Amino acid sequence: xxxxxxxxxxxxxxxxxxxxxxxxxxxxxxxxxxxxxxxxxxxxxxxxxxxxxxxxxxxxxxxxxxxxxxxxxxxxxxxxxxxxxxxxxxxxxxxxxxxxxxxxxxxxxxxxxxxxxxxxxxxxxxxxxxxxxxxxxxxxxxxxxxxxxxxxxxxxxxxxxxxxxxxxxxxxxxxxxxxxxxxxxxxxxxxxxxxxxxxxxxxxxxxxxxxxxxxxxxxx
Numbered sequence: 001x002x003x004x005x006x007x008x009x010x011x012x013x014x015x016x017x018x019x020x021x022x023x024x025x026x027x028x029x030x031x032x033x034x035x036x037x038x039x040x041x042x043x044x045x046x047x048x049x050x051x052x053x054x055x056x057x058x059x060x061x062x063x064x065x066x067x068x069x070x071x072x073x074x075x076x077x078x079x080x081x082x083x084x085x086x087x088x089x090x091x092x093x094x095x096x097x098x099x100x101x102x103x104x105x106x107x108x109x110x111x112x113x114x115x116x117x118x119x120x121x122x123x124x125x126x127x128x129x130x131x132x133x134x135x136x137x138x139x140x141x142x143x144x145x146x147x148x149x150x151x152x153x154x155x156x157x158x159x160x161x162x163x164x165x166x167x168x169x170x171x172x173x174x175x176x177x178x179x180x181x182x183x184x185x186x187x188x189x190x191x192x193x194x195x196x197x198x199x200x201x202x203x204x205x206x207x208x209x210x211x212x213x214x215x216x217x218x219x220x
Contacts, residue, residue, distance in 0.1 A: 059159030
């Protein structure tokens, strides 16, 4: 990792905690990909599966998922136009969130099964979604994530961790910032601490100079 990049990450982590949006207060508060798969497979019906899948695949906030309308989905382009609510400014705007073919196929199946042709895609309350997530977590044997009961925002954190592990570069971080709707990249940079493979190269480089296999110790 370049020195300037390392300094940026360090400063951004400090800024993200003190000045900007919600970050992970629990460093174990995310789900591994295999746990996400187990949760999705443990859903009781197509509606619940679609909810969990979209929370994971888009990294969106719960409120944003419930604001998503059929008219905001460009199936051919594999694009969801997610609404981002800026509470401080009392305004909202749309951002582009790209998804894969599997996500589009699931949305199509969901809309056909429940005869949804316009308006809100998910037609239940925030409270009910939270219940669905927790009940599915219990059924999957994952009632807690880190120190808290499993809840919808864990899927957003998990999406971010998976993203930065796949691409911990500055370009990757910028794309994630836009995808999440973060006002400041400092908030997004909080997740860089989970890019273990990138950090491991630095750890091996620094520690390996001293703690090499050939080091000898005095016998007592």
